[in-house]
Amino acid sequence: MRQDKRAAPKAPINENISAREVRLIGADGEQIGIVSIDEALRIAEEAKLDLVEISADAVPPVCRVMDYGKSIFEKKKQVAAAKKNQKQIQVKEIKFRPGTEEGDYQVKLRNLVRFLSDGDRAKVSLRFRGRVLRNLVRFLSDGDRAKVSLRFRGREMAHQELGMELLKRVEGDLLEYGSVEQHPKMEGRQLIMVIAPKKKK
Structure with a gap:
């Protein structure tokens, strides 16, 4: 024995x-x-x-x-497998700027879709620099939450309605992938919105 x-x-x-x-x-x-x-x-x-x-x-x-010994080994394997299968939901952020060009918008949108598809939340911040939408689509596709923030500078603060229009467009373009978890709100000079991925059936 x-x-x-x-x-x-x-x-x-x-x-x-x-x-x-x-x-x-x-x-x-x-x-x-x-x-x-x-x-x-x-x-x-x-x-x-x-x-x-x-x-x-x-x-x-x-x-x-x-x-x-085999029993202990099997239990450890089960615990390790359970940990591996647990998905940690993250909040991925995509930043916009007022006046974002269509190409940049589409890039960020794709990133958001990727994040939401992976189960993560997306935070959209209106700041509008770089390739915005492709990143948003990517985040949503990966299942991440997406945080969208729109940052206003100087005189842009007088035209916050443009930011709201842009975030409404983002929300509409992402209906297939996620839904708004936090509606647009001002945080300092940024307009923030958070999108959560749709639950997979």
Whole structure:
């Protein structure tokens, strides 16, 4: 029988089990019944497996014949797989400037779509520099939230309605990929809107 070399096993196994008799479950899950600890250890040894206490609170304690090392390994694999499958939702930001050209708008829109498709939120800030829409589409497609912010400079503050019109256009262009989670609002000199991706069926 393999000896568990760890100083403090998570569950009492083999000779570390202190009960005089146990309710034994076989390696295939069959109920063997109440047996002495010596008999349970003998059965485990003949199967070349471990005797593991799985319910210490029961009277008598419940033990099972199993490959303890393999059981721990499988549990670790399951935990690792669960962590790998968890998607962390992020907020991706795309910045616009008033007067964004059509080409830049389309670039940012595509990035937003990518983010939302990946399950992330998108924050749209109206600042209007660079290739705006392609990035927005990309964010939404990746499932990210998109934050859209529109930054006003100098005299542009007097024309906030242009920013609202632009954000309304962005919202309309992204209906297929996401919905507005935070409606446009002013934060300092920026107009901000956050878009969340649509839930995948």
